[in-house]
Every structure is written in C-alpha cells, then in structure tokens.
Amino acid sequence: MTDELHPVVDTAGLAERLGRVRADIADAAAEAGRDAGELTTIVVTKFHPAELVSELAALGVRDVGENRHQEAQAKAAELAHLGLNWHFVGQLQSKKARQVRAYASAVHSVDRPALVDALRSDAATIDAFVQVNLTDDPGRGGVAPGELESLVERVLGTPGLRLRGLMAVAPLGVPARPEFARVRALSERVRALAPGATALSMGMSHDYRDAILEGATHLRIGTAITGNRPA
Numbered sequence: 001m002t003d004e005l006h007p008v009v010d011t012a013g014l015a016e017r018l019g020r021v022r023a024d025i026a027d028a029a030a031e032a033g034r035d036a037g038e039l040t041t042i043v044v045t046k047f048h049p050a051e052l053v054s055e056l057a058a059l060g061v062r063d064v065g066e067n068r069h070q071e072a073q074a075k076a077a078e079l080a081h082l083g084l085n086w087h088f089v090g091q092l093q094s095k096k097a098r099q100v101r102a103y104a105s106a107v108h109s110v111d112r113p114a115l116v117d118a119l120r121s122d123a124a125t126i127d128a129f130v131q132v133n134l135t136d137d138p139g140r141g142g143v144a145p146g147e148l149e150s151l152v153e154r155v156l157g158t159p160g161l162r163l164r165g166l167m168a169v170a171p172l173g174v175p176a177r178p179e180f181a182r183v184r185a186l187s188e189r190v191r192a193l194a195p196g197a198t199a200l201s202m203g204m205s206h207d208y209r210d211a212i213l214e215g216a217t218h219l220r221i222g223t224a225i226t227g228n229r230p231a
C-alpha cells in the first residue's frame, strides 16, 4: 500500500540510478569498441512490487527479469498492458515450465534435458539461453561444460525454443572477467553447432562492466538500478 510517508517507489532515486547505469554501460561499450545499441539491459525486479516495474517502464525500460515463477506470473499479469518482455532468469522446475512460457519471452536458465523437454511447444516460440555452471557446485544451476554440446543439440531439436546463446553467473569471490572470458570461449563451441546462437547473457550489478568487455549481449542488472531488495 502506498501512503505519503511510505511511498512504494522512490521514483527520483530510480531514475537517477538507471541513468547512471546506462551511462556506465555506454562507457564500457565504448571502451570495448562496441555499439551500446547492441546490448540489451534486463532490469531484474525480483522482490520489488509491480509499481516499481511500472515506473521502470515509464523510464523507457522494456526488458525485465524475474527469478521466481509465482511472483513473476503475478506481476506479468498485473502489468500485461505495458507489453514488457519478461525474462525468466532463475532456476526453474520442469513442472512450472509450461506456465512460465505463458508470460515469458525468454528463459535464461535452461540447464538440463528434462527442462528442455518440458519447455517444448508446437504453438509459440520463446528465446532460450543455455545456462553454464562455472563452479563445481551443481546447486548453483547451469549445465556442466562437459555436457554443453548435448544440451545444445537437444534445444535445437525442440520445437518452441529458439536458441539465443549462453547464460552464466560469475562465481563469488574470484575476479569476474576471466570467468566471462571462459563463457565467451564456451560460446564458440555452441556456435559450431548453431551459428546464430551468438548471445551472451552475463553481467550483474557488480560485474556488468567486465561482462561488456568480454562480449556480453544481455546484461541482467538488479540492485544497481532498483536499489536494495525489500526484506
């Protein structure tokens, strides 16, 4: 609920942070010799209310990201009139896959054969990013690099999915840039099978600059734009 003492959204702060991040992205793109226009910034709005997503839309944001199905479904329904692109970026249970397809234009966390099969559709096509796990911890999500080709082949053979490329989250506690360089190298293996799958979904609030320098095409940025997530 909104009241005058506790507005749901600090619009001025949001606009300021968004402006700063956009300027930083332009700067990093220039440093990398890249055109900032080829980058898609997905603002990750998990835990924030629909009002904040509305404000972002008013500021020109077209792509938003969520990582929990129920929350994403509710916001996408409430804000359907805005025509936003909803990107699902979190770990996804196969039994929820069909429901996520109904509102998401892209799933960034395709990481196992059962999920690929569950995302199959003969009706509509959505974008798929295969998530690679850069750690040895299977709990972090993502396919192990050794299983990358077989998962890519499966996506390519599945109606209703258009393979865009790879997604990764940099591991905690190590410099991000070499990790993003690894993803770029893995992407060459993907492109040997699917030349059009050139996208790289990587870069979050603390490391998007490094990601741009290593070729990211889709940045997933939350708190640097939204401010801290509500408790």
Ligand SMILES: *Cc1c(COP(=O)(O)O)cnc(C)c1O
Pocket: 044, 046, 067, 089, 090, 169, 204, 205, 206, 220, 221, 222, 223, 224
């Ligand atoms: C939350 C989240 C982000 C954004 O994280 P920030 O650090 O807030 O920018 C990006 N990608 C995924 C998969 C996330 O879950």
